[in-house]
Amino acid sequence: MRHQPVMPEEVLNYLDPKPGGTIVDCTLGEGGHTEMIADRIGIDGRLICFDLDSELIEITKERLLNIKPRIDFLNANFKEIGEKLDALGISKVDGILADLGVASYHFDVAERGFSFREEAALDMRLDRQSGNTAADLVNNEPIEKLERIFREYGEEKNARAIARKIGEERKKGKIETTLRLAGIVESVARKKYHEIHPATRVFQALRIAVNKELEGLSEFVHEAVERLTLGGKLVVISFHSLEDRIIKNSFNYLALECVCPPEFPVCRCDKKAEVHILTRKPVIPKDNEIEGNPRSRSSKLRACEKI
Numbered sequence: 527m528r529h530q531p532v533m534p535e536e537v538l539n540y541l542d543p544k545p546g547g548t549i550v551d552c553t554l555g556e557g558g559h560t561e562m563i564a565d566r567i568g569i570d571g572r573l574i575c576f577d578l579d580s581e582l583i584e585i586t587k588e589r590l591l592n593i594k595p596r597i598d599f600l601n602a603n604f605k606e607i608g609e610k611l612d613a614l615g616i617s618k619v620d621g622i623l624a625d626l627g628v629a630s631y632h633f634d635v636a637e638r639g640f641s642f643r644e645e646a647a648l649d650m651r652l653d654r655q656s657g658n659t660a661a662d663l664v665n666n667e668p669i670e671k672l673e674r675i676f677r678e679y680g681e682e683k684n685a686r687a688i689a690r691k692i693g694e695e696r697k698k699g700k701i702e703t704t705l706r707l708a709g710i711v712e713s714v715a716r717k718k719y720h721e722i723h724p725a726t727r728v729f730q731a732l733r734i735a736v737n738k739e740l741e742g743l744s745e746f747v748h749e750a751v752e753r754l755t756l757g758g759k760l761v762v763i764s765f766h767s768l769e770d771r772i773i774k775n776s777f778n779y780l781a782l783e784c785v786c787p788p789e790f791p792v793c794r795c796d797k798k799a800e801v802h803i804l805t806r807k808p809v810i811p812k813d814n815e816i817e818g819n820p821r822s823r824s825s826k827l828r829a830c831e832k833i
C-alpha cells in the first residue's frame with residue numbers, strides 16, 4: 527500500500543508554504559508531503575527533495591512527473607543540506623520539512639530486508655550502494671554492542687538475552703536472512719497475546735543502527751535553521767523518543783537568548799535566539815488519523831520559525 531503522509535494538515539499549517547516559495551523536502555519517500563507542498567507553492571515555486579534511496583526516488587519521480595513547481599531530486603543524505611544547497615546556488619529557503627525514518631515501500635518490498643514477515647537477505651540499507659548491512663552488524667559486532675543497539679534503539683527489555691542468543695547462533699552459521707533472525711528473537715522472547723511481534727523492536731533497532739539515523743541530527747537542525755529566510759519554518763516529524771529528544775534539545779538551544787552560566791551577573795556570551803519554537807509540546811496525530819494510518823501512531827511533530 528502506498529505510504530500515507532503523516533499529519534498532512536499539521537505539516538501544511540506549520541510549514542506554511544506560500545505561492546512562489548522555495549521548500550526543501552528532506553525525505554521525499556513516496557512523495558505524499560511533496561505533492562501537498564507543490565500544490566501550495568504552485569508553478570512559480572521550487573522544491574528540492576532529498577532521499578537516500580535511489581530506487582525509491584526513481585519510482586516517486588515518475589509519479590510526480592506532472593508536478594507544477596520546478597523540482598530537483600537529490601539522491602543524497604539530507605544531513606548534507608548545506609553543501610547541496612550551495613551546489614544548486616541556493617543560499618536561503620522558505621521552509622524545510624524532514625519526515626524521519628523509512629517509508630511503507632521499504633516494508634512492502636521484501637527484498638530490502640526491513641520486514642520480518644517474509645524471507646529476504648538481511649539488508650535494511652536505505653542507500654544500497656554503501657555501508658554495512660544488518661547482516662554485517664548481526665554477524666560481526668560484539669555481543670555487548672548488539673545488546674546496546676537493541677536496548678537503546680529498540681527499547682527492547684530482552685536485549686541481553688537476544689544478543690547472547692545471536693552470539694550462540696552465529697557460531698553455527700552466518701545469520702543472513704530476515705526469517706532466521708526473527709526466529710532467533712522469537713525463541714528468546716515469545717509473542718504474548720495482544721503484544722507486538724517480538725522481532726519488531728529488534729528490526730527497528732537494527733534499521734536505525736544500519737542507517738545511522740540518529741547521527742548528525744542535531745547538526746542537521748542547526749544547519750537547516752541557518753538556511754532559512756527570516757520567518758522560514760523548519761518542521762520535523764520523528765518516530766522514536768531518542769530522535770524526538772535530539773530535535774527538542776536542538777530547538778531549545780537555538781531558541782536560547784543566552785548561554786552564560788547562571789552565576790554571571792551580566793551576559794557575556796554572543797548567543798542570540800535564532801528561532802521561535804512554534805510547538806511547545808510535540809504535536810501528535812489525531813485519533814482518527816491513527817485509526818486510518820496505524821504507522822502514524824508514534825509520530826511527533828515539532829516546528830520552529832527563524833527569527
Ligand SMILES: C[S@@+](CC[C@H](N)C(=O)[O-])C[C@H]1O[C@@H](n2cnc3c(N)ncnc32)[C@H](O)[C@@H]1O
Pocket residue numbers: 529530531532552553554555556557558559560576577578579582602603604605625626627628629652
Ligand atoms: C517517512 S519516509 C518519508 C515519507 C514522505 N514524507 C511521504 O509522504 O511519502 C522517510 C524517507 O526518508 C528517506 N531518508 C531517511 N533518512 C534519510 C537521510 N538521512 N537522507 C535522505 N533521505 C533519508 C527514506 O529513504 C524514506 O524514503
